[in-house]
Amino acid sequence: MAREVVEYLNPQSGGTILDCTLGFGGHARNVKIQNPNVKLIGIEQDEDALQEIKDINGIQVIKGNFRDLGELVKTRVDGVLFDLGISSYQIDEASRGFSIRFDGPLDMRMDKSKGKSAYDLICESSEEELYLIFKNFGEERYSNKIAHWVKKKLPKTTFELKEIVERAILGWKKRESVSRIFQALRIAVNQELDALSEALPQAVELLNPGGRIVVISYHSLEDRIVKWFFREQKKDDILKIITKRPVRPGEEELERNPRSRSAKLRAAEKNEK
Numbered sequence: 001m002a003r004e005v006v007e008y009l010n011p012q013s014g015g016t017i018l019d020c021t022l023g024f025g026g027h028a029r030n031v032k033i034q035n036p037n038v039k040l041i042g043i044e045q046d047e048d049a050l051q052e053i054k055d056i057n058g059i060q061v062i063k064g065n066f067r068d069l070g071e072l073v074k075t076r077v078d079g080v081l082f083d084l085g086i087s088s089y090q091i092d093e094a095s096r097g098f099s100i101r102f103d104g105p106l107d108m109r110m111d112k113s114k115g116k117s118a119y120d121l122i123c124e125s126s127e128e129e130l131y132l133i134f135k136n137f138g139e140e141r142y143s144n145k146i147a148h149w150v151k152k153k154l155p156k157t158t159f160e161l162k163e164i165v166e167r168a169i170l171g172w173k174k175r176e177s178v179s180r181i182f183q184a185l186r187i188a189v190n191q192e193l194d195a196l197s198e199a200l201p202q203a204v205e206l207l208n209p210g211g212r213i214v215v216i217s218y219h220s221l222e223d224r225i226v227k228w229f230f231r232e233q234k235k236d237d238i239l240k241i242i243t244k245r246p247v248r249p250g251e252e253e254l255e256r257n258p259r260s261r262s263a264k265l266r267a268a269e270k271n272e273k
């Protein structure tokens with residue numbers, strides 16, 4: 001949703017845009033192309049992405065987790081972007097352990113320098129805790145059975161986990177369940193929902209009056225957090241919601257990039273006080 005991101009951020013000459021999920025800088029570059037006189041600040045927690053991004057001119061890059069936004073960024077900004085989740089690079093790099101298509105160690109950390117890998121999390125969680133992770137973050141119907149077998153077998157690799165899930169739910173829509181279990185573990189490992197809930201108020205705090213916040217989410221749990229946050233801020237007369245309904249990718253983008261099919265963009269503007 002490259003065009004929509006720029007349209008809703010509406011970057012103005014001399015203004016500052018903060019990209020909280022810089023990745024490989026796709027959206028940041030587009031903003032710069034659209035308006036070269038914009039100052040760009042980017043946050044990213046993945047060291048691999050940061051190595052790539054080093055060469056983009058004119059972006060102030062900060063390594064960190066956006067849940068610490070208030071600590072990481074001290075200047076006021078005119079636009080904030082969150083393009084949530086993981087990048088195509090992270091999905092396709094087997095060694096990161098995110099993908100159901102490639103065999104790799106069951107890691108799933110976006111920041112490899114911190115926290116527990118998915119394997120550690122499985123080892124340290126009880127069956128009941130795994131059940132809750134799968135149910136709450138994956139909305140998986142067979143969480144019970146799957147948690148039982150995952151705890152019993154303690155998978156070390158992505159393919160081991162995939163096989164355990166497939167065996168646990170014999171005959172059912174296996175691929176969807178495997179995807180949901182991978183999503184659930186990834187969310188738990190990276191504490192994604194907590195990070196988002198903590199970051200949104202800090203982002204609004206950093207915005208100048210008239211500044212915009214744009215969030216692209218990829219599953220309903222994230223989108224719900226954004227929707228309710230915007231509603232609350234509207235009630236308190238802090239934000240004006242610009243997208244009455246979430247904006248979805250167009251046909252052409254879906255054809256070009258099938259991974260965008262679950263994307264939902266929401267945007268809001270900070271009221272003048």
Ligand SMILES: C[S@@+](CC[C@H](N)C(=O)[O-])C[C@H]1O[C@@H](n2cnc3c(N)ncnc32)[C@H](O)[C@@H]1O
Nearest residue numbers: 021023024025026027045046065066083086087
């Ligand atoms: C969907 S990708 C963004 C792609 C980017 N917009 C681009 O155009 O290249 C999400 C990125 O956000 C990063 N990320 C996710 N959660 C984060 C967090 N809490 N703090 C910092 N970076 C985060 C991921 O490591 C990943 O690189």
